[in-house]
Amino acid sequence: MYAKNSNNLQGKVMNMTENQRLDQIAITVKSHKLLKKLLKENPVLEDIMRNARNETEALIGVRNWVLEYIKGRPVAYGFYRGDEKGRDSFEELTWQDYAAIRLLDYIENAGREYEDLNIRGETAVSNPIKAIWMAVNYGTGGAKPYFFEDMLYLFRQFSGTYSRSFPDKEMLGKWMERFPDGLDPRIVKLREENRERIINILIDKMDSGEIKSSQYCFPQKISHEQKFLKMLDWWDDYKFHLNFAVRSPDLLNELLGNSLDPDTMKILYEAEKQGIPFFINPYFLSLLHVRVPYFAIGADLAMRYYVVYSQQLVDEFGSIVAWEKEDKVEPGKPNAAGWILPTHHNVHRRYPEVAILIPATMGRACGGLCASCQRMYEFQRGNLNFNLDKLKPDESWDDQLERIMKYWETDSQLRDILITGGDALMSSDYSIEKLLGAILDMSIRKKKRNESLPEGSKLAEILRVRLGTRIPAYLPQRVTPELAKILTDFRKKAIKTGIKQFIIQTHFEAPLEITPEVRKAVKMLLEAGWIITNQHVFTSASSRRGHTAKLRRSLNEIGILPYYTFSVKGYMENYFNFATNARAVQEQIEEKVFGRIGRELAQKVSRLCEEPWNSDVKLAEMIYKNSLPFISTDRNVLNLPGVGKSLTYRVIGITRYGRRILEFDHDKTRNHSPIIHKMGKVIVIESKSISEYLRQLEDIGEDISEYESIWGYSIGETEPRLPIYEYPEYDFKVTDKLTNLEV
Numbered sequence: 001m002y003a004k005n006s007n008n009l010q011g012k013v014m015n016m017t018e019n020q021r022l023d024q025i026a027i028t029v030k031s032h033k034l035l036k037k038l039l040k041e042n043p044v045l046e047d048i049m050r051n052a053r054n055e056t057e058a059l060i061g062v063r064n065w066v067l068e069y070i071k072g073r074p075v076a077y078g079f080y081r082g083d084e085k086g087r088d089s090f091e092e093l094t095w096q097d098y099a100a101i102r103l104l105d106y107i108e109n110a111g112r113e114y115e116d117l118n119i120r121g122e123t124a125v126s127n128p129i130k131a132i133w134m135a136v137n138y139g140t141g142g143a144k145p146y147f148f149e150d151m152l153y154l155f156r157q158f159s160g161t162y163s164r165s166f167p168d169k170e171m172l173g174k175w176m177e178r179f180p181d182g183l184d185p186r187i188v189k190l191r192e193e194n195r196e197r198i199i200n201i202l203i204d205k206m207d208s209g210e211i212k213s214s215q216y217c218f219p220q221k222i223s224h225e226q227k228f229l230k231m232l233d234w235w236d237d238y239k240f241h242l243n244f245a246v247r248s249p250d251l252l253n254e255l256l257g258n259s260l261d262p263d264t265m266k267i268l269y270e271a272e273k274q275g276i277p278f279f280i281n282p283y284f285l286s287l288l289h290v291r292v293p294y295f296a297i298g299a300d301l302a303m304r305y306y307v308v309y310s311q312q313l314v315d316e317f318g319s320i321v322a323w324e325k326e327d328k329v330e331p332g333k334p335n336a337a338g339w340i341l342p343t344h345h346n347v348h349r350r351y352p353e354v355a356i357l358i359p360a361t362m363g364r365a366c367g368g369l370c371a372s373c374q375r376m377y378e379f380q381r382g383n384l385n386f387n388l389d390k391l392k393p394d395e396s397w398d399d400q401l402e403r404i405m406k407y408w409e410t411d412s413q414l415r416d417i418l419i420t421g422g423d424a425l426m427s428s429d430y431s432i433e434k435l436l437g438a439i440l441d442m443s444i445r446k447k448k449r450n451e452s453l454p455e456g457s458k459l460a461e462i463l464r465v466r467l468g469t470r471i472p473a474y475l476p477q478r479v480t481p482e483l484a485k486i487l488t489d490f491r492k493k494a495i496k497t498g499i500k501q502f503i504i505q506t507h508f509e510a511p512l513e514i515t516p517e518v519r520k521a522v523k524m525l526l527e528a529g530w531i532i533t534n535q536h537v538f539t540s541a542s543s544r545r546g547h548t549a550k551l552r553r554s555l556n557e558i559g560i561l562p563y564y565t566f567s568v569k570g571y572m573e574n575y576f577n578f579a580t581n582a583r584a585v586q587e588q589i590e591e592k593v594f595g596r597i598g599r600e601l602a603q604k605v606s607r608l609c610e611e612p613w614n615s616d617v618k619l620a621e622m623i624y625k626n627s628l629p630f631i632s633t634d635r636n637v638l639n640l641p642g643v644g645k646s647l648t649y650r651v652i653g654i655t656r657y658g659r660r661i662l663e664f665d666h667d668k669t670r671n672h673s674p675i676i677h678k679m680g681k682v683i684v685i686e687s688k689s690i691s692e693y694l695r696q697l698e699d700i701g702e703d704i705s706e707y708e709s710i711w712g713y714s715i716g717e718t719e720p721r722l723p724i725y726e727y728p729e730y731d732f733k734v735t736d737k738l739t740n741l742e743v
């Protein structure tokens with residue numbers, strides 16, 4: 001039945017493109033079985049496929065079938081055609097509408113070729129209807145079972161046999177309970193045991209001379225118990241943790257009680273050989289379970305997979321392609337977003353109002369190395385490693401800083417400075433104080449300059465200063481009273497110059513990262529008058545039902561506001577940690593929705609920016625009074641490999657491997673570089689199919705029937721931003737002119 005014209009096809013082997021070659025590949029037995037099911041469940045589809053004489057007739061047949069449905073659904077039809085846009089129209093779409101729109105998008109984009117950076121730039125072609133037609137008529141097309149699984153659900157959704165049922169609040173509560181936080185007394189006890197184990201091993205290694213430190217050494221002839229107490233004191237000192245951070249797989253395994261399995265060790269040895277740096281400090285290591293507690297099985301995976309490398313990362317290391325194109329900088333020349341920048345390495349910019357400052361200090365390092373960090377791209381070229389001594393600032397930093405401050409001072413639109421790295425709080429107190437002092441002076445000069453400029457020609461003055469850091473999670477001991485004083489003093493002076501928002505932008509991945517040490521550090525930062533917002537990376541382990549919801553709650557309880565939930569960016573190197581965007585939308589619609597707040601509460605949240613003190617108490621009160629599980633102040637987004645963040649997308653294609661092809665639109669709720677009008681939409685080919693993602697969840701013990709609706713989420717719409725994240729208004733008119741821009 002499937003062998004029609006196979007001789008003809010063989011005759012065309014010469015001069016064929018790679019994709020024509022793939023068209024001839026026979027589908028597997030499993031694909032055949034799924035195809036059979038697909039046809040049995042959809043007699044109309046079978047009819048179209050069997051009667052179509054070529055792929056075009058197959059496309060037209062399916063198109064007419066879907067159009068007949070969608071024309072009876074005006075909002076969905078308008079949405080498909082682009083006449084209806086925005087959150088309100090999106091929320092009116094039915095489950096069946098999603099499928100109809102996806103099918104029409106597949107047909108509209110049939111045969112389109114894409115450079116697939118997941119497979120080292122090979123061409124990927126999406127033509128799912130043709131793939132089905134070829135499979136039906138020739139048994140070829142090379143489509144894999146993951147492709148057919150996705151198509152099976154798509155046609156079920158279109159025919160109405162696959163419905164969606166929303167979880168209720170009670171169900172969400174049960175999911176959240178699976179993930180205790182690090183303040184749970186049972187977890188605190190386990191961590192104490194971990195700390196004891198790590199300390200004892202480190203003492204033995206110091207005694208044997210295997211580990212040496214000039215700064216941390218024991219006096220002669222003291223007992224093991226005395227050494228233990230001494231190291232317990234050192235444990236509160238962040239420099240101890242930086243000094244004793246693990247830099248090899250063997251020590252990592254030893255400090256984890258030799259609990260890593262041989263397969264993981266093999267990957268880690270390969271990683272070491274490939275030159276991927278290791279940097280895991282003893283405090284963070286003490287958060288990982290060695291003995292899996294019965295009440296928190298798998299709860300530490302989001303942390304564990306954040307520091308333990310995957311096979312795909314090791315395989316790709318050396319061939320990783322930069323995701324953030326706008327981060328490639330040549331001074332004097334516009335970056336991918338059109339902005340001209342003052343130095344090679346210190347300023348990154350995507351938007352008119354804000355730019356990122358990366359100081360040439362220890363701030364280029366971090367308190368740990370996250371497996372899915374985009375900086376792996378730099379590490380593979382030997383840049384930015386964890387040689388902390390080499391990262392200390394040299395004399396040229398002062399000159400550079402002056403030039404960088406001039407950039408902010410003279411730019412017409414910049415009003416926000418995000419100091420990051422690496423990690424802003426890895427810099428010494430001295431460097432931080434100096435940098436904040438330079439910002440203060442620049443802000444005063446900018447304000448002064450404006451006095452002589454007429455209304456409508458004035459420059460944007462500095463309103464917001466942010467410190468981007470994962471230190472509160474990796475090494476909360478770094479937040480000392482001295483650091484808090486620097487931040488307090490800066491705020492007091494800066495408020496007088498018109499700066500209104502002081503934000504620590506942190507990065508927590510798991511409820512288990514919220515420990516008593518973190519709570520103490522966060523309290524100090526809040527008391528210094530800085531609000532704390534969180535950027536969470538939605539990895540496969542953290543995407544489990546209830547995990548991100550629980551993280552939001554645990555953050556709220558210590559006074560932190562969720563800011564962004566980012567889909568993992570990158571290509572095949574981040575395959576392991578990548579959770580599909582369909583899951584990000586499912587999470588947004590089925591879990592995060594329970595923490596949505598109205599306008600009145602949003603205004604109350606906004607006031608935390610002026611009065612961050614006791615944010616923990618204030619947030620707890622809001623949660624309690626409004627019977628909320630948490631306050632969802634974050635937006636789920638992807639950092640686009642172009643300009644900006646967005647979750648406004650449609651699935652417009654699918655590869656033979658079942659990996660979805662998404663077309664993103666820019667976030668319409670914020671200002672962009674005018675270059676976006678030239679750039680158009682952004683294509684992202686996911687590194688993992690929905691089937692692969694679900695199998696991975698199954699492997700880590702999830703019941704995948706809880707995720708059943710994931711297949712249907714093929715459209716995303718960026719959520720509105722809450723007022724707390726808006727810039728305050730000026731009492732003068734800023735010039736419309738854009739400087740430092742070349743489009």
Ligand code: SF4
Nearest residue numbers: 366369370373422470
């Ligand atoms: S803290 Fe941020 S910059 Fe540092 S390794 Fe992690 S993701 Fe990368």
